[in-house]
Every structure is written in C-alpha cells, then in structure tokens.
Amino acid sequence: MKPFEFLRKLASRYLLGNLIAMALVVVAVCLGVRYGLDIYTHHGEKIMIPDVRRKSFSDASYLLEDAKLKVVVSDTGYVPGLPPDCILEQTPTSGEYVKSGHIVYLVVNATSTPTLTVPDVIDNSSLREAMAKLSAMGFKLTQPQYIDGEREWVYGITVKGRHVSAGDKVSVNDYITIQVGNGQRDSTEMVNYTDAPEPEYDMEQEEESGDVDEFHEVTGPEQ
Template identity: 45%
Template sequence: MTFKEFFKGQKSRFFWLNIIAMVGVVVLLITVTLYGIDSYTHHGEKITVPSITGMNSSKAAQILDEAGLAYEIVDSTYRKDMAPESVVEQSPTAGNFVKKGHIIYLTINQTKTPTIVLPDIADNASLRDAQAKLEALGIKTGPAELIPGEKDWVYGVKYKGRKISAGDRIPSSATLVLIVGNGDSHASADSASNKTAVAESEEPANE
C-alpha cells in the first residue's frame, strides 16, 4: 500500500465519521427541542375540569387553583334560585379534559337584584297588552284586582299592596297586581254620580 492510498483511505474514513457525528448532533438537538416544547406546553398532560357550578366564587377559585387551572370572570347575571356571588356557568364544563394552566371562564350571580322601570300601562293599556309589556321585561303578574269599570282595562298597578306609577323602579323578580275593570261600567258611572250627588248635598245653601 502506498502513502497516497493510505491517506486516501483516512480521508474517506474521517469524512464518514464527520457525517455520522453531524447526524448525531442534529438528532440530539431535535430530541431536546421536542422535549422542551412538550414540557412547556404540557403535552400529554390531561386535567379533568372540576364541577364548580353553584359554588361560591371564592371556593371555586380555590378548587381551580389546586387543580392547576386558571379562571376568569367574564360575565354576571341574576338567578333568584342561586346564592349571590355563586358560579352560574363555567366553560369548559365539568368533565372535559384540558391542559395545566387552562383558563376556565365563569359567569357569576349578582349580589343585588336588578331593578326595572315600570312602563306606562296604568290607564293606558288593556290587560292583555299590559301583561305582554311586563312579560317582555321579565316581570310576572299575579291575579288581577277587579274593580267596576271597562272590562279588562288596566286602571292601576300594585306591588306588595302599594300602588306604583310609571317610571318607578321595581325588582326584576317582582310580581305585580294589575287593577282591572270587571266590565261593570254602569256601576262605575253610578258610583261617580252618587259621589257627585253627595258632594252637592253637602254644599251650603245659597241665601
């Protein structure tokens, strides 16, 4: 074997060793990178979203924190059947699988009952129209209080036994009583005539 052939073989051997070393370095870098990404994004980790609906918001926050989850209050509403500051809705819902640190979006029950302005319905609407207007606002009505007057005409509105007027603010959970004519308009007219007659009889006679 000549020196030329010997060095030629060495060069070829070093070349392939360098190639193998470079491939090894690339594979190592890819492996480390993928491991770092998985570690950063918590790939493969699954956390079951706990059920916190109906809980006090402070207790719900504690449970989410212990589970490795974040939370954000995005809305509030009013539910008469739920305690103030309790969780009304959660998203994602309980039972879903999420990654560690995932944000759970919460809707919380308001602490105060919202109020609504009473529309102008007294002596300005029929029973049907008044009920439709109130229903559109989410206000309930109980049995009507009947008085002599034009049938199904609304003459007034009561809340907790007290007369209220258009523009008054009432709780959205209120149940109102509508004062409605019973159709006996003659009785109403006779009553008005009697009142007038009584008033006239009480006036002093002119000398």
C-alpha cells in the same frame, strides 16, 4: 487548483470543525422544536376539572387555581335561596380533562336581587297587551284588580299595595297587580248635563204663514 489540493483543504481540521458545528446546530434545533413544542403545548398532560358548582366563589377559585387552571367570571345570575357569590354554572363542566392554564368560566349568583323596569303600559294598553308584555319581561303577575272604568283598559299597576309608574324598578321576586276597568262608570264621577235650548216663538212668522188660530168671544145671555 489541482484536485489533490482541493481534497486536502476540504479535509483540513478547520473546515471539518465547521461542518461538525453546523450539524450539531441542526440537530439541536430539531430537538428543540420537537421537545419545546411538547413543553409549550403540555403534550400528554391531563388535568381533570373539579366540580365547583354550589360552592362559594373563594372556594371555587382556590380549587381551580390549585389544579393549575385559570378562573374567569363570565356572567352573573340569580337563584332565590342560594347565597350570594355561589357558583351556578361552570364551563367546561366537571370531569373533563384539560391542560394546565386552561380557562374555566364561572356563572356567579348575584349579590343583590335583580330588578325589572316597569314599561309604559299604564293608560296606554289593554289588559291582554299589558299582560303579554309584562310576562315576556319576566314580571310575576297576580289576578287583575277590576275598578270602575273603560272595560279591559289598564289604569294602574300596584306592587304590595303601592302604585308604581313607568320607569320604576321592581324586584324580580315581587308580584305586580294590574288595575283594569270593569266597563262601569265611576259612581263618584260628576257629569254635567246641558238642557237643550227651547225654540223661540215668533208671532209674526206664524201670522205670515196663515196658521194663526182665530178665536171668537162667546158671551152669555143678557139678564
């Protein structure tokens, strides 16, 4: 093919149209990537997170969803005096700027009073050990109640005057009392005493040993 004929075909309308179409496609793809990413990532969009703490869950959800934010309950807590379903904490905090669709995690006040399980400390530990374990678990303790028994030994636990056992559930608002021994024996405790056996008297053994006392009969004067 001669060079002149190649240039003439290159300049033909069909080939020129294909080249222009390809160029337009490339430009369209570049523009789509440029502005599509901005739309997808909400470039330049700023939404201030409202403060929903101490509000009911329904009110908090309405405010956050109205601001085009998503709501997720991440945990529950318990604060006495606050109503159930009250918002205790939020993450991110109020005043921060995020983009639409961002998730706001909420901590909600429990609808019922939480309980704690009584551990196995009754007749199984000293007063110091029981107090350390119960305090670490979150129990509220009163002054110990001393009863007759081994000193500093735990004999029972009471809640509002009622005895509880290991595995029982106790409200976090209730105070528990540890019953501990005062080192004195119970006056009502019955003790059976056993008399020591008396040694048997063996006459024959005593005679053989030569330790038999000799007695002489003494008579009075004849009348």
